[in-house]
Amino acid sequence: MGKYVEMIRIRFLMMLAYRTNYYTGILIYAINISAYYFLWSAIYGGKSSMQGMSLGQMTTYVAISWLARAFYFNNLDREIAMEIRDGKIATELIRPYSYLGMKAVQGLGEGLFRLFFLSLPGLLVVSLFLPLEFPEHAKTWLSFGLSLLFSFIIFSELNLLAGVVTFFTFRNEGLLRAKRFIIDLFSGLILPLSFYPDWAQQLMAYMPFQAISYIPSMIITESFQGAAVRDGLLLQAAWCVLLWFPIVLLWWVAKKRLVVQGG
Amino acid sequence: MAQYMKTKWQYRADLLIEWLSDFMAQAVNLVFLLVVFGHTTLLHGWSRDEMLFIYGFFLVPYAVFGAFFNLWDFNERYIVQGEMDRVLTRPVHSLFQIILERMELESLLGAVPGLIIMLYAGSRLSLSFHWYDVFVFILLVIGGALIYAGIFISLATISFFADARTSIMPMMYNISSYGRYPVDIYHRVIRYMLTWVLPFAFVGVYPASYFLHKQEWYGYAFLTPVVGVLFFIIAVMLWNAGVRRYRGTGS
Numbered sequence: 001m002g003k004y005v006e007m008i009r010i011r012f013l014m015m016l017a018y019r020t021n022y023y024t025g026i027l028i029y030a031i032n033i034s035a036y037y038f039l040w041s042a043i044y045g046g047k048s049s050m051q052g053m054s055l056g057q058m059t060t061y062v063a064i065s066w067l068a069r070a071f072y073f074n075n076l077d078r079e080i081a082m083e084i085r086d087g088k089i090a091t092e093l094i095r096p097y098s099y100l101g102m103k104a105v106q107g108l109g110e111g112l113f114r115l116f117f118l119s120l121p122g123l124l125v126v127s128l129f130l131p132l133e134f135p136e137h138a139k140t141w142l143s144f145g146l147s148l149l150f151s152f153i154i155f156s157e158l159n160l161l162a163g164v165v166t167f168f169t170f171r172n173e174g175l176l177r178a179k180r181f182i183i184d185l186f187s188g189l190i191l192p193l194s195f196y197p198d199w200a201q202q203l204m205a206y207m208p209f210q211a212i213s214y215i216p217s218m219i220i221t222e223s224f225q226g227a228a229v230r231d232g233l234l235l236q237a238a239w240c241v242l243l244w245f246p247i248v249l250l251w252w253v254a255k256k257r258l259v260v261q262g263g
Numbered sequence: 264m265a266q267y268m269k270t271k272w273q274y275r276a277d278l279l280i281e282w283l284s285d286f287m288a289q290a291v292n293l294v295f296l297l298v299v300f301g302h303t304t305l306l307h308g309w310s311r312d313e314m315l316f317i318y319g320f321f322l323v324p325y326a327v328f329g330a331f332f333n334l335w336d337f338n339e340r341y342i343v344q345g346e347m348d349r350v351l352t353r354p355v356h357s358l359f360q361i362i363l364e365r366m367e368l369e370s371l372l373g374a375v376p377g378l379i380i381m382l383y384a385g386s387r388l389s390l391s392f393h394w395y396d397v398f399v400f401i402l403l404v405i406g407g408a409l410i411y412a413g414i415f416i417s418l419a420t421i422s423f424f425a426d427a428r429t430s431i432m433p434m435m436y437n438i439s440s441y442g443r444y445p446v447d448i449y450h451r452v453i454r455y456m457l458t459w460v461l462p463f464a465f466v467g468v469y470p471a472s473y474f475l476h477k478q479e480w481y482g483y484a485f486l487t488p489v490v491g492v493l494f495f496i497i498a499v500m501l502w503n504a505g506v507r508r509y510r511g512t513g514s
Contacts, residue, residue, distance in 0.1 A: 028437075028438065031438060031453070031456075032438065034450070034453060035453055038449045038453065039441070039444055039448060039449075041448070042307045042445075042448035043302075043303055045303065045306070045307065047303075051302070174280035174283070174284060177284035177287065177288075178284065178287065181284070181287040181288065181291065184291050185291055185294055190291060190294075190295050191298060191299070195298050195299070
């Protein structure tokens with residue numbers, strides 16, 4: 001356990017070395033969110049609510065979705081694909097830790113860094129000039145925190161899965177890009193899933209993507225109430241467990257047929 | 264040229280995937296538009312088809328930009344890996360060489376969905392065109408591509424001055440999409456920025472409004488080529504200043 005905690009710490013410090021990037025990051029985030037705010041104001045165009053959400057809730061939804069993304073987002077799929085292509089995977093595999101586990105905690109280190117140096121200051125900045133609505137109940141915040149942790153786990157699991165697939169295909173740039181596109185669209189990052197047509201919503205209900213962004217953002221805007229919060233969290237937990245099986249299986253097969261390309 | 268086509272054709276599967284994924288990256292915005300207009304008929308007085316037309320128009324200058332100015336990994340490839348040293352020893356302008364080296368003509372295919380969307384939206388709006396509109400279109404497309412080129416060359420120039428990795432490019436990419444909405448929905452600070460600082464509005468709503476017969480924007484529409492040339496010249500000047508400061512990484 002100690003070595004994993006150490007790995008989180010090292011990633012955190014690595015990111016800290018590049019922290020100047022994040023000052024520009026906060027500025028650009030603020031511009032982005034304000035542009036979204038005006039765009040949504042125009043879309044609402046005087047209507048008091050759309051799909052059961054007020055403009056204030058929508059603004060909060062958008063702002064929180066992007067901040068949450070800074071926490072759960074990582075490039076583990078690309079890192080794994082690159083290590084397989086370069087043959088670095090061979091040295092990684094003889095080290096005394098679980099490779100996938102180590103990748104996951106590295107992602108967590110990065111995520112924690114962005115949470116403290118990008119998301120929280122970014123949230124402070126935009127709440128100065130945008131009418132964000134935050135819940136008063138501590139329970140909502142707790143559910144949101146738990147939900148965000150699940151988001152990270154599910155997003156990372158999908159990344160690990162896509163990364164491990166590189167073992168079988170060697171080149172999978174296309175797959176990785178397609179995955180990013182699907183997650184952008186179906187996770188509820190760009191707009192709440194309740195806006196999609198019914199057939200699309202029914203389709204998405206069977207996919208893990210809504211658990212990444214839609215559920216935590218609906219919890220923090222209090223668009224989910226009572227039982228809906230509990231169901232959302234349960235769904236996230238179920239996906240966390242379900243996605244674990246294909247990873248373990250593929251990883252087990254992959255290690256058996258590992259071919260190191262040159263090196 | 265024929266040789267170039269041959270080498271690219273060898274990897275046609277890659278080509279297809281690359282093209283598809285480029286289009287998918289843009290399609291996120293298209294889906295956003297379509298879904299939003301499932302709930303409203305007008306966005307600040309602009310209809311769904313007008314917004315689609317702007318979106319389609321944007322794809323054309325963007326494809327031209329993508330074909331000729333492939334500068335995404337400039338910092339990685341030319342500064343960090345030291346390729347810049349090789350470029351600078353030759354007697355042709357460094358920026359021109361890099362543009363030729365990194366040209367990807369197949370990206371021009373990205374204009375095809377744009378033209379299809381414009382045709383679809385244009386016919387639903389029953390827009391009328393003059394014979395000279397073709398030339399206006401070409402002029403506005405070149406202007407828009409130059410604006411993109413100017414902004415992204417300027418961003419690449421940052422690598423000469425600061426040696427830290429920059430994560431600005433993908434974020435800039437995000438901001439560029441706001442130029443595709445009618446800019447009068449924004450607060451004037453943002454409108455000013457999209458017009459004069461990062462003039463992405465000239466690659467979307469301004470030039471497209473010429474074809475949509477939105478008279479109030481004509482002045483801006485015709486400024487497109489001027490702004491394009493201006494931003495491109497500024498970018499080249501910044502580039503030259505950057506090259507003079509360039510010391511190499513010692514690799």
